[in-house]
Amino acid sequence: MTSSAFDVALFGEAMLLLVADRPGPIENATAFHKRTAGAETNVAIGLSRLGLRVGWASRLGTDSMGRALLATMEGEGIDCSHVICDATQRTGFQFKGRVTDGSDPPVEYHRKGSAASHMGPADVDEAWLRSARHLHATGVFAAISDTSLQAALKSMDVMRQAGRTISFDPNLRPTLWSSPETMRHWINDLASRADWVLPGMEEGLILTGESTPEGVAHFYRQRGAKLVVVKLGAQGAYYDGDAAGTGHVDGFPVKEVVDTVGAGDGFAAGVVSALLEGRTVPEAVRRGAWIGARAVQVLGDTEGLPTRAQLEEAGL
8 A cells, every 4th residue: 555545544542452351340350352442543444444545643662562553553454654663652551341231341541651642743744644535533632642632733734724524533531631621622623623523422512511412513513514423322323414404313223232432433434434435424324323333242442343345235
C-alpha cells in the first residue's frame, strides 16, 4: 500500500489490552487474554476489514507491547508509515475485567506519559493527511495530553481547508480531562469542526444538557454538522441530516452481551464505511447498528468486526 491515496486517515493511541480470564474484580484474575485496544485503532481495523484503504498515525514504544501492536495493525492491511517507534518512550496498556450481566466491564488504564501522549502538531504530516479523502477523529486522542489536543485540532483544520469530510465520535473519557467543563468545551469545539457527529445518548446528555436524541442532534446541527447520528444502544440510533432528514433505525437483537466495549467503534466503522461508499444515511446507520451488535457478543474490541464477505453475506 502506498501513502498516496487513502479512504480514511486516523490519529490515535493503540494500547495493549489484557482481558481477565474470569468474571469478578480484575485483581482476582490469574490469567489474561492479550488483545489490541484504542478507539481509533478499533475503527481503523473495522474499516480496513471492509476493504477501505486506511492510514493510521501514532507513536509507540519499541517495547514488546509496541512491537505487537504495530505488527497487528500492519497485519490488518493498515498503512503505518506514519507510526513513530520511540525507544525512549513506553507503550500504553490497559486491563479489562469480565462481567456476566451485560453491563460495562471495569477498565483500568496505564497510559499516562505514554509514547502516544507525546504526539503534537508536528506529527500531523499535512501532505499525507490530505492524501486521504476522509478523517475519522475521536475525543480520546484529544484527551490524552495538551499536545495531542493541538494535533487533533490541526488535523481537523487541515482536512476542512482541503475540502475533505470529517467524522467525529466524542468517545468521552472524563478521567483524562482536567475537569468536566474543559471536556465539554473541547469535545464540542472538535464536534463543530466535523461533518458527521456520532454521539451516544448518555454522552449527548453530558455534552449538551439535552435529554432526547432529537435535542442532542439539534445541538450539533446548529453548530454546523451536516449529519448527526445519536447512538441508542439496543434501541438502535436516531439520525438528523441535510439530505436524509430525520429518522430512527432499530437495533439488532443480541442473544447475549459479552462485552460492551468497542460497540461504538464498530458502529462508527459501519456508518463511515457506508457513507464513503455512497450509501444512504438509513443504510449506513443500519450497517453501523449491525456491526455494533456483533461487537458486544465477543470478548475483545475487534473480534466482532466483520470482513467485507461477512458484510455482503448479511446483505449490508
